[in-house]
Amino acid sequence: MIGRNTVDSVLLQIDFLPADYRRQYTQQRLRLWRLAALLAAGVLVVAATAGQRLRRASLERQLAALAPQYAQAEKLNAQLAESQLALVRAEAQAALWTYLQHPWPRTQLLDALLRPLPDAVSFQSVTIGREGEPGGQPEAEMGDAFAPAATERSANTVPPAAEDLDELRRQFDRRPTTIILSGRAADSQSLYRYLDQLARDPLVAKIELQSIEAESAQRGASLRFSARILIRPGYGQPGGPQAESDQTRAPAPNADAEADNLARRRPDHPALAAKPRS
Structure with missing residues (x-):
């Protein structure tokens, strides 16, 4: 069911x-x-x-x-x-x-030359100039040589003052100031003493005694000399002094004794690079 x-x-x-x-x-x-x-x-x-x-x-x-x-x-x-x-x-x-402002004033250079000058030494000529000027490149050619660089700087919107400074550096930094001295000295000791004192001046970088010879008997026993003085770079130049640390001139101690030693050693003194007369 x-x-x-x-x-x-x-x-x-x-x-x-x-x-x-x-x-x-x-x-x-x-x-x-x-x-x-x-x-x-x-x-x-x-x-x-x-x-x-x-x-x-x-x-x-x-x-x-x-x-x-x-x-x-x-x-x-x-x-x-x-x-x-x-x-x-x-x-x-x-x-x-x-x-x-970097070129040292000529009055300052002349003061550096005349301050230690003794009576036994006299100058016949003093020539202040730049190294390599007589055989250097003419200014017009130098200007043409730097024209492309100046054009490139102008294209880069460099301030005009910077362009002028660059061109001045190219023209003058490689040509230091030099002084060519020629004159007479009563004796070699006075000459070497004078050159030694001059080499201690802060403006002087190097002194080269280019020639020294005795004059004829008619003019006495004096010496005729020629020297080349290399001046240190000025303000704003590579190796130049800074505005906040000016060098001051101070006479070296025992200058007379060292000058006597210099007169005996003559060209061997480290401040004087004497060249043999040809």
């Missing part, structure tokens, strides 16, 4: 609906899920767009608040650039001015 529960379960398992109806139902549910997914994606896009707009509006407000500060910073940067450019120009002008 079949129970009622068994009959009910069998009836539930029997599908009385057509297959087309079930297929349509499945497709309808699928369309609903797709529509729900599209709606969810649309909601997400709208939310993201709204968030982006809110973020952009916030950034625009911040930018508007920072605009005056940015303009002030740009103004300060422009002023700083102008100040730096003015500083570069001022430094170039100061360097050029310092370099233009």
Whole structure:
């Protein structure tokens, strides 16, 4: 005997609906899920767009608040650039001015020559000039040689003072100041003593005794000499003194005793580079 529960379960398992109806139902549910997914994606896009707009509006407000500060910073940067450019120009002008003061005044050079000069030594000629001037390159040719470099510097917006300083350095730094002395001395000891004292002067870098010879008997027992004096570089030149540390002249102790030794040694003295007479 079949129970009622068994009959009910069998009836539930029997599908009385057509297959087309079930297929349509499945497709309808699928369309609903797709529509729900599209709606969810649309909601997400709208939310993201709204968030982006809110973020952009916030950034625009911040930018508007920072605009005056940015303009002030740009103004300060422009002023700083102008100040730096003015500083570069001022430094170039100061360097050029310092370099233009580098030649030692001729009165100072003559004072250095005459201060230790004894009565036993006299000058016939004193020539102050630059080394290599007689056989040097003419000024016009030197200017042409440096013209391309000057044009290149101008293209790089180098201050004019810096260009002038570079050209002056090219022309004069390699040609030190020299003094050519010729004269007479009563005796060799007085001459060597004088040259030794002169070599101690801060302006003098080196002394070369180029020639020394006794004169004829008609003129007495005096000596005729010729010397070349190399002057130290001036202010603004390589190896020159600094403005804050000027050298002061001070007589060396025991100068007479050392001069006596120099007179005995003559050309062997380290301050004098005597050249043999040809």
